[in-house]
Amino acid sequence: MSSTKYWQAINRALHEEMRRDKRVLVIGEDVAGPGGPFGATKGLLAAFGPERVRDTPISEAAIVGTALGAAMAGYRPVVEVMFLDFVTVAMDQVVNQAAKVSYMSAGNFAAPMVIRSVCASGRRTGPQHSQNLEAWLAHVPGLKVVWGSTPEDARGLLKAAIRDDGPVYVIESLAEWSTRGEVSDEDEIVPIGQAAIRREGTDLTLVTWGGAAARALAALDLTDGISVELIDLRTISPWDRETVLESVRKTRRLLVVHDAVVEFGVGAEIAATVSRECFDLLEAPVNRLGAPFAPAPFAPQLETAYLPQAENIAQAVKETVRT
Known part of the structure; x- marks a missing residue:
């Protein structure tokens, strides 16, 4: 066990899963060179190169749509939608496409993709950056929704989400970003669906x-x-x-x-x-x-x-x- 900050646990999960599986990609705004808007993707570009860690234009719809295409082609993309509120401009890709592709294709296609978003509630970011929208996402059949409140759970749930064969929305708490907790040194996941x-x-x-x-x-x-x-x-x-x-x-x-x-x-x-x-x-x-x-x-x-x-x-x- 080691004392780890919440954001470091997320960063560690990404490093571990990208080393484990070459199909894992990271896509989003400022996730490559800058290391993510909140630091969660630091070091990924240097470790895995620009083919697997890609910055994108400011278009959440394009980011999620790109990830869905990559997932259907056999990759396991992890995309960052900077704030949970910003998923509103990608809801067609999330709700009507990613969550439905397996059902609509009779299982011929899958969408093993992860969407990460920070919920900034509690950080004084106002009505367009502080919304808790988990109920919107949980209402969609075919989409799993997880939210770890500790560094250990943030790491373990993200690892489980990346290994899942369907789309998983991973919500992370900005209010807990710098809090510390004990995180296992082993390759442990937190099973999705287990309180x-x-x-x-x-x-x-x-x-x-x-x-x-x-x-x-x-x-x-x-x-x-x-x-x-x-x-x-x-x-x-x-x-x-x-x-x-x-x-x-x-x-x-x-x-x-x-x-x-x-x-x-x-x-x-x-x-x-x-x-x-x-x-x-x-x-x-x-x-x-x-x-x-x-x-x-x-x-x-x-x-x-x-x-x-x-x-x-x-x-x-x-x-x-x-x-």
Whole structure:
């Protein structure tokens, strides 16, 4: 194990997978010479050359479309869409093409490609750079969506995504970019579709992911002795239903916490599933905590109020248990 920053874990995964498999390519804006807008692709050009590490024009549609063609031709491209918000200009390539190509071709073509995007929520980047859009992506059949909240998971999920035989959208947290964590020195992956139980408990199940996960963990120190089982989903789609359901059957209460707006989100899907499957066991209504239905603000104090903080999460835990 070695202490590694979040972005370094991503960089390490890319180096390891490109050494392992010559079909892996990296494509995107400033990913070659500059080493990526946030440093995640540093050193790749020197290590693997311009044939495998390519800068592109500023066109997310062209970047993702190029990657899809390369994937259909037998390569395993990893493309960078700089901010998660910018996927909006490549949604046809993601939703109508990459996610559908295997189905539309009766399995004759596949799209083993990865799209990496930073979610800048929590870094005061405003309404066009701070959106948590994972629900958009998770709603698309044929597309897997993962989001590691720790350096170890960021590395392991990216490695798993590159080895997957279908398109995988990998979301990364800019708010965690420089945080450190222990990362294995072995060639380990984090299986797609497998949640992590960060802390076991008996009074309430708290499900979270992405940027909210660290604040949810901090909130456990403020819950006045309530025993909380904290689950980091890690994979948004397909989400780990059995781990969540098994936990709720034990604790009989559920709180879902995320940075995306509450309305029409991934939390709603989890809440609906648990309410149906565990209806007779629940001792309180399923509770959700997220951002209000409004654009993300620029001002630091407003963004702090906009996103669930540790104190808000602890209060929601207490309210759910009291209910």
